[in-house]
Amino acid sequence: DAKTTQPTSMDCAEGRAANLPCNHSTISGNEYVYWYRQIHSQGPQYIIHGLKNNETNEMASLIITEDRKSSTLILPHATLRDTAVYYCIVRVGGRDDKIIFGKGTRLHILP
């Protein structure tokens, strides 16, 4: 079963920052938080990942709380092309490496 919970859907105005929350209260110390998104009719696309520090790349920022029980993905200037389903995933790693998808958040960017 997925170890994360996310809101079913969210709206964000174009040009604004989109903040997508995720709860992962049962995360273990060696498990990473990964974010993917799936644009309609495409395979999921990697966005960003982190362990306990905040991370930033060219696509997004990831803020992880100090207790690591929740995180927020931030798209700083959302565009219409960011409309997608966003998945927050806890990756086990090691010999049992695999990722289990939850239901994700359907993000609608409004013009």
Place this chain on the structure above:
Amino acid sequence: SAVISQKPSRDICQRGTSLTIQCQVDSQVTMMFWYRQQPGQSLTLIATANQGSEATYESGFVIDKFPISRPNLTFSTLTVSNMSPEDSSIYLCSAAGAGGAYGYTFGSGTRLTVV
């Protein structure tokens, strides 16, 4: 970045028949996976394709229905056997660490319709 190619991209099949989906990665990877995405749903992991040994199936999926091969570090196949309309889904291949990428890279999927 790494590229994962799946064939076919889509197919319409008669019930009772079988379809084999191919997945080719353009770099050697240690781990490959197969997922199913039913209409309007999230992705469900079917199995881990192990190179040189039997695949590891998730609960609810069995080898007789979804036989998987992984002959080398860049290629895998998934067969959907004795198909019924309930097997109509998108089937996606994924690889971990392809081309040195973080996380998993996904193919664009095979859209299967069973009639």
